[in-house]
Amino acid sequence: MNNQFITLDCDDDVVLFQKDTFKVSRLKELVREQICSKWERHSAFDHMTQKTTTQISEFLKEISLSQEIIKIDEIKLNLIIDCQILKITGKGWQKGKLKMQINISNVTTNKYTLYLEFCSDEAVKPESPLDDIRKMIEVT
Known part of the structure; x- marks a missing residue:
């Protein structure tokens, strides 16, 4: 693997997992x-308050450290x-490898953003401006 991820910005490219393909x-x-469905509709149990919150988004909007409360503005998930x-x-x-970065924001109007990147397992040969000259020399 070359560890160089490229953004998948062409919506017509096709991704194949084990059995399923998707544009x-x-x-x-x-x-x-x-x-969106999982974030907004599922519940979570808060051990601090001993109560069940109705939404994970409510559960993860802040964390408490002793008397300090820290608001969470954005959560990033990387897969x-x-x-x-x-x-x-x-x-x-x-x-x-397909890398998915999911950003969930509690402060912006665009609450859910998703970025897809791909890294080939094959080594990528860097293009050199001398490649054309080398090809011409090999032919003669």
Whole structure:
């Protein structure tokens, strides 16, 4: 693996997990729906107050440290998953890792943002301006 993640900004690229394939646009949509649903609708038990809160968003809006209360403005979740990607620019299927960064904000109007990045398992050869000259020398 080359450890160089590139942003998946083309919504028509295709991601293959073990059994399922998704266009990048559909994958983003499904992940956002799941995060929103789980964040807003599930309950959590607060051991400090010994009460169940109705939403995880309420449960994680602040933390208490003794007498200090710290408000949480943003939570970031990072996931890395094995996958393959088919880019519309060609090259066929590439094996690698998909990194999902999910940001949940308690202070902005765009509460849920999602970033997808891909890192190929194959080593990437850096392009050199001398490659054309080398090819010409090899031909002669």
